[in-house]
Amino acid sequence: MAPPPQPKQLVLAASSADAGVAAWDLRTGAEDIRLRPCASRPRSLASVADRFLASAQALPAGGNSGTIHFYYWDKPQVAVKSFPAEPIRALIADQEGSYLIGGGSNGNIFLWEVSSGELLHTWHAHYRAVRCLGLYDYLLVSGSEDGTIKVWDLITVLDEQSRLEVQTPYLYSFSQHALPVTDIACFLGAIAISSSEDRTCKIWSLSEGRMLRSISFPTSIDSIALDPRSHIFYAGGRDGKIYVTAMGVDLSFHGRDESSILGALDDHSKAVTSLASSRDGLLLVSGSEDGNVRVWDTRCQQVTRKFKHSQGPVTNVLIVTPQRVNLPPLQPLRKVRSANGEAERQAVLLHRPENDVPIPGNKTFIFMERYLDELQVI
Template structure:
């Protein structure tokens, strides 16, 4: 059983629904999260950075599964935008407006590492499947791959001219989303100028560019089908070929093989549920839609309390008890 968790950029709380029955679960209060600012930590609790004015101090809030009120609130040195947690929930990393990345130990709350990662604000963060790498995107247009072994090895860090394993950079526009293919080990970056770049981590090079007919803000991978879904500002969801061998051309553009839509506003976030074989999308229209990944038919619709939806997670409901 899976649960869909969604947050908004305004004080609308965190909505929670049973993916299979559509029943609404506990609603968590007092949350205004930035994009990529909501994370499930080790399947134990929720954490969210808070969207505030640039001059205001930053905070990160934590909720246990059983209580709607905020359990713990922390105040980092600066405002944090994206958050990520490794799979077992040992660490939380956050990206700051300054371009710094912070790494905290969950058990103690201690700041273990801090490094200057980008020239401008960090916009998105994701761990590799084996938790050995951290991939960061920034408003400066850069995507960098960090080895946690190097980050924690102070002696090796002193010997290195730079900390990152790879530095992928094509232009200076903001990186809006980063995902990783579980099969090919490729990070896929979605950028704010109608183009998605597919990079190879192992080779450290660009594999292909895919141009969309609209600005794209969110991506989700379908590892079984070797395609990915891209959420557009036009309210549509595009399906693009991920394999380097695929050269399909359609009315939507090279490598874009399909398109479907029911959102009235921009699609802001996407997540793929492997267990349910479905795609979940959030939009500025305040709706969360669940799609059959094969037929692209709508399975069910959830209404957030108010305001745009900008983060979606899918969590196994066994951990909510």
């Protein structure tokens, strides 16, 4: 009996120019579909549990409001348009595709329920624009143009009683970066890595709330991706190189470490704006301001495929396995919360990585017990 066919994996690439989202078959290299229109800034393209694609649109010249587009995999045009209260600079979805989170140009964060489009909560997070977002279980990590990183407990954020019980709305605030934060990635073991225009990547413990390591580079770093097989990450430089970097297994060490750079992948002529690693860590996809997309074999560190997106810079790359399922009609995202305030009563259920470390102060079970008690009273 012949083995079942492997699900198709696609490489997606978007540009800040209105050239659409290009998609190529990762195995054959054939172009699959081009979703139009789309002009997205870095960190503003998100696959929602691989069921559909969401993209926050770059602000047009002279404009003061942006849109978020939803796309189905089998239709080249926009399926749903939403108009948030402010332009969205960063976009991320949880693993289950239940929630979509956007970071705004004015420093606000918006959290929507995907199925209803309901705006569950919005809060002011940073003094300047939110440039990137990362998720680890129920923790949201935000990085800003103001150089700060904040860690948010979404259980506390969404529960009014919990918000009244804490001194600050965030769990941790880090200010060790000297210039804007450009990307954030979260790793098993409650580890987060941030990149910055200050030519460093910093490694953080989300369980201890401290910086573990600062790694210096010869150039500003615009993008990062993790190798799920080991404590290695890739840092996309403004000089066109991708730096292969060791996180360091001795996480009790804290301080500066410039000896962690193991090598560099070099095939772009301009800044590497976006990186994506396959789930098995064997492939790495890079996008650059030179308009090119590269697929790398991480074992031999060689380019296996080359794609050309458009005349404009590539701002986002993703690796997805489209789930072509019959979805209920997608709902536009609300600009403001419902007047009756019922949105705040929604429970947030986020995927917890298996065999991972606990986070001190986990309020998940407390919140869920309180939420279920309230439902029984109604």
